[in-house]
Amino acid sequence: MPGENLSRDEARERAALLSVEGYEVSLDLRSAVGEGDGEPRTFRSVTTIRFRCNEPGASSFADLIAPSVTAVSLNGKDLDPSEVFDGSRIALEDLADENELIVDARCAYSRTGEGMHRFVDPEDGEVYLYTQYEPADARRVFANFEQPDLKAPFRFEVRAPEGWRVWSNGEGELTDGVWRFAETKPISTYITCVVAGPYHYVTDSYERVFEDGTRLEVPLGAMCRKGLAPYFEADDVFLITKQGLGFFHDHFDYPYPFGKYDQAFVPEYNLGAMENPGLVTFREEYIFRGKVTQASYEARANVVLHEMAHMWFGDLVTMEWWDDLWLKESFADFMGTFSMVGATRFANGWTTFANRRKAWAYRADQLPSTHPITADIRDLQDAKLNFDGITYAKGASVLKQLVAYVGQDAFLEGARRYFKRNAYGNTRLGDLLSVLEETSGRDMAAWARSWLQTAGVNSLTPQVLLDAEGRVAELAVLQEAAVIAPAVHPELRPHRVAVGLYRRTPQGALERYARVEADVEGARTVVPELAGTEAPELVLVNDDDLTYCKIRLDETSLSTLRDHLGTVTDPLARALCWSALWNMTRDALLPARDFVDLVLRHAAGESDIGVLQMLHAWANSALVHYAVPEWRTTGERLLADGALAELRQAEPGSEHQLAWARFFATVASGEADLRLLQGLLEGTAKIDGLEVDQELRWAFLEPLAAHGVADESALAAELARDDTASGRRHQVRCLAGRPSAAVKAQAWAQVVESDALSNALVEATIAGFAQPSQRELTAPYTEKYFAAIERVWTDRSIQIGMDVVRGLFPSLQDSPETLDATDAWLDAHRDAAPALRRLVVEARDDLARALRGQACDAATSGQSPARP
Numbered sequence: 001m002p003g004e005n006l007s008r009d010e011a012r013e014r015a016a017l018l019s020v021e022g023y024e025v026s027l028d029l030r031s032a033v034g035e036g037d038g039e040p041r042t043f044r045s046v047t048t049i050r051f052r053c054n055e056p057g058a059s060s061f062a063d064l065i066a067p068s069v070t071a072v073s074l075n076g077k078d079l080d081p082s083e084v085f086d087g088s089r090i091a092l093e094d095l096a097d098e099n100e101l102i103v104d105a106r107c108a109y110s111r112t113g114e115g116m117h118r119f120v121d122p123e124d125g126e127v128y129l130y131t132q133y134e135p136a137d138a139r140r141v142f143a144n145f146e147q148p149d150l151k152a153p154f155r156f157e158v159r160a161p162e163g164w165r166v167w168s169n170g171e172g173e174l175t176d177g178v179w180r181f182a183e184t185k186p187i188s189t190y191i192t193c194v195v196a197g198p199y200h201y202v203t204d205s206y207e208r209v210f211e212d213g214t215r216l217e218v219p220l221g222a223m224c225r226k227g228l229a230p231y232f233e234a235d236d237v238f239l240i241t242k243q244g245l246g247f248f249h250d251h252f253d254y255p256y257p258f259g260k261y262d263q264a265f266v267p268e269y270n271l272g273a274m275e276n277p278g279l280v281t282f283r284e285e286y287i288f289r290g291k292v293t294q295a296s297y298e299a300r301a302n303v304v305l306h307e308m309a310h311m312w313f314g315d316l317v318t319m320e321w322w323d324d325l326w327l328k329e330s331f332a333d334f335m336g337t338f339s340m341v342g343a344t345r346f347a348n349g350w351t352t353f354a355n356r357r358k359a360w361a362y363r364a365d366q367l368p369s370t371h372p373i374t375a376d377i378r379d380l381q382d383a384k385l386n387f388d389g390i391t392y393a394k395g396a397s398v399l400k401q402l403v404a405y406v407g408q409d410a411f412l413e414g415a416r417r418y419f420k421r422n423a424y425g426n427t428r429l430g431d432l433l434s435v436l437e438e439t440s441g442r443d444m445a446a447w448a449r450s451w452l453q454t455a456g457v458n459s460l461t462p463q464v465l466l467d468a469e470g471r472v473a474e475l476a477v478l479q480e481a482a483v484i485a486p487a488v489h490p491e492l493r494p495h496r497v498a499v500g501l502y503r504r505t506p507q508g509a510l511e512r513y514a515r516v517e518a519d520v521e522g523a524r525t526v527v528p529e530l531a532g533t534e535a536p537e538l539v540l541v542n543d544d545d546l547t548y549c550k551i552r553l554d555e556t557s558l559s560t561l562r563d564h565l566g567t568v569t570d571p572l573a574r575a576l577c578w579s580a581l582w583n584m585t586r587d588a589l590l591p592a593r594d595f596v597d598l599v600l601r602h603a604a605g606e607s608d609i610g611v612l613q614m615l616h617a618w619a620n621s622a623l624v625h626y627a628v629p630e631w632r633t634t635g636e637r638l639l640a641d642g643a644l645a646e647l648r649q650a651e652p653g654s655e656h657q658l659a660w661a662r663f664f665a666t667v668a669s670g671e672a673d674l675r676l677l678q679g680l681l682e683g684t685a686k687i688d689g690l691e692v693d694q695e696l697r698w699a700f701l702e703p704l705a706a707h708g709v710a711d712e713s714a715l716a717a718e719l720a721r722d723d724t725a726s727g728r729r730h731q732v733r734c735l736a737g738r739p740s741a742a743v744k745a746q747a748w749a750q751v752v753e754s755d756a757l758s759n760a761l762v763e764a765t766i767a768g769f770a771q772p773s774q775r776e777l778t779a780p781y782t783e784k785y786f787a788a789i790e791r792v793w794t795d796r797s798i799q800i801g802m803d804v805v806r807g808l809f810p811s812l813q814d815s816p817e818t819l820d821a822t823d824a825w826l827d828a829h830r831d832a833a834p835a836l837r838r839l840v841v842e843a844r845d846d847l848a849r850a851l852r853g854q855a856c857d858a859a860t861s862g863q864s865p866a867r868p
Helices: 008-017 226-231 234-252 294-310 326-343 349-365 380-385 390-406 408-422 429-440 444-451 555-567 571-586 592-605 609-626 629-649 655-667 671-682 694-706 712-721 725-736 741-753 759-769 772-778 781-795 798-807 816-828 834-861
Strands: 018-028 042-053 060-063 068-074 077-079 089-092 098-110 115-120 127-132 154-159 165-168 172-175 178-181 194-197 200-209 215-224 261-266 279-283 459-466 472-480 482-484 487-489 495-504 510-520 524-526 538-543
Touching: 008 018, 008 060, 068 089, 089 098, 098 115, 127 261, 154 165, 154 194, 165 172, 165 178, 194 261, 200 226, 200 234, 215 226, 215 234, 234 261, 234 294, 234 326, 234 408, 279 294, 294 326, 294 349, 294 609, 326 349, 326 390, 349 390, 349 571, 349 609, 380 798, 380 834, 390 408, 390 429, 390 444, 390 495, 408 429, 429 444, 459 495, 459 538, 472 495, 472 510, 495 555, 510 524, 510 538, 510 555, 538 555, 538 571, 555 571, 555 592, 571 592, 571 609, 571 834, 592 609, 592 629, 592 834, 609 629, 609 655, 609 834, 629 655, 629 671, 629 834, 655 671, 655 694, 671 694, 694 712, 694 725, 712 725, 725 741, 725 759, 741 759, 741 772, 741 781, 759 798, 781 798, 781 816, 781 834, 798 834, 816 834
Parallel strands: 018 154, 215 261, 261 279
Antiparallel strands: 018 042, 042 098, 060 089, 068 077, 068 098, 115 127, 127 194, 154 178, 165 194, 172 178, 200 215, 459 472, 472 524, 482 487, 495 510, 495 538
């Protein structure tokens, strides 16, 4: 659609011309219920925008994506919608100094999670609405100037079906059948929000008395669908919320600025959560219908705190354009873990960060599409794709390194000054660097050039030289630049690291006996303080995870870990070792079968449940993607046997037992394993302490369906037992996973050739479609994929386009021929949308990496590898 993809240049031009004084938005959502008329369901949206123009007589445009516009009025003059509205923009000619634009439109309800999403609960027929806008979908709900630096106060009013409740960013009340909401502070369009429907709603409050005697009271609310109310642990959500508010008030010296604090857990949500001020939205999967491990509760707490940090980083102070997206996301990602460790029961959060969050960053930073943390965002499609592991997890890792570099006190004082100087405004990189220079006395420009304005991840390797007596004569840290085909990123960065030396105790534990902090610069840095120490059996060059790098192991350290990894007593050090080994596997430096063997021999003793679950995922990925095909059957059997043994030996009823049960279901393929899963479902088999609740039942059914044991009637019977929104998603995934050519054809048609499915069911269908055990069955879809993706990208919303292009890429057709087909498409589609090409290039790189891993694994077995 012309004009839908706003460019940075257009945004800058408009920001230089206009300033917005305020919005009044009136929505009539009564059309959300009742029978439809066969046409796409719409609602009335009337928007009044008051704004100034710096150049009277100039022209500009407002943004709106809507099926139709009823009326447009500019400064009292009626304009012909057919002449000024092209489907995505409203042309504004001959602007005055002071202007008033009124737009009356019919906007569409969404089924893709973008704009005003409408969900019908299959359990009780109730309708639920919520909005999701980032980066630029507020224009699907009301006319606006859709860019982050045109902030303004908003006043919403909403007409809703009788019996509904409505929430927005400000406090609201129902008067004469209309919900009217208090005017907001100046905020960006993408963080405005409306939630409406018969939600289950719980309240609480947070209070704080400041040193000067003033009192702050923040009304708290939390909501979910009525069908999830029995599972809603609002007390725990409120506990984390209060702990977070206390922590941020202790450290930010700026009172929470947005009045109330509601948190809505909503259905069919594309993201983890969204930081709308006063009304944060979350995916409802953070409400647990069955037993989960503490890692799930930790993940929920981290997201709650991440979004809360955004109230300051992102909402109070907002980036000028999406180039500086990191100014909010990197900080929120860092602050989420920083506050969680400092204020909640999840004191080992940095271990999870090192093991899970950084894995996301390392992958993203080794793709051909890697970019500096401060990215070059040309337009909205670029922006959509940059909510990635670099902007979030690498940025947070670099901030953790910055805290080590300048000191925590200087870092937090810089944040406090940043808030006070830029409240309700927009900033760029330089605004933050200037306050950090003030508070730390460091040259932040040099730091920023190395860490924020260059791409790629460095590798750090220990080099240990021993003297004649077997003690350390010299220990150096070698730094390598990133090589990301076809580019080399030559930057060697300054790293503040802790170098840890480990030896086994007489009792057999692998423990640290020496630790030195050092500044690593250049290709080789000697750490003189460690000269003369006992020879180490293990060297960790980024102990305590202070910097962002890939840890490499010398031969002695690798040999030690092969036999003694499970005896490393410190959980964070152990997690760093696992991370190093996984990076070596992905980099084709460690055969996949060796990594699987390490997991089988050492994961059983892993005390950190989050690390254990990550190891399960990595072991399965090693088998599916990096192991040579001829070894997969052997690897499958080894993992299934190992998982079942640990499942039977785990403490009955423990979270470790649950983790091993889920992993067993993931890798089960043999007849006896599938028979056991079926027995656990039917109650004819039992493992002491293992409660097979509804969520675990679906986890067991998926492999049974994928291997042809559970047919359509069995899945229909399970849906009858769990006829809920969650149950339907699980059933759709299992149905698409069945080993049948007809099933695959139907699933493909539902996702690629039709837009009838909601975003959640598209996601479930894609997840079921590609099964590792069905490579031959899905082989014909390689050609179909490349024939369809450009059309899908053009015709569907960007979210659905991303889901299809990423999710249906033929990654399981891991052969040089698939690589050639990908290259042929890229060569023939040089003019395709850059965002689409980026997704294909990333998928190609993952495939090439898998083939290199298989070549490494084949070299171990003496087999001939496929061409990488």
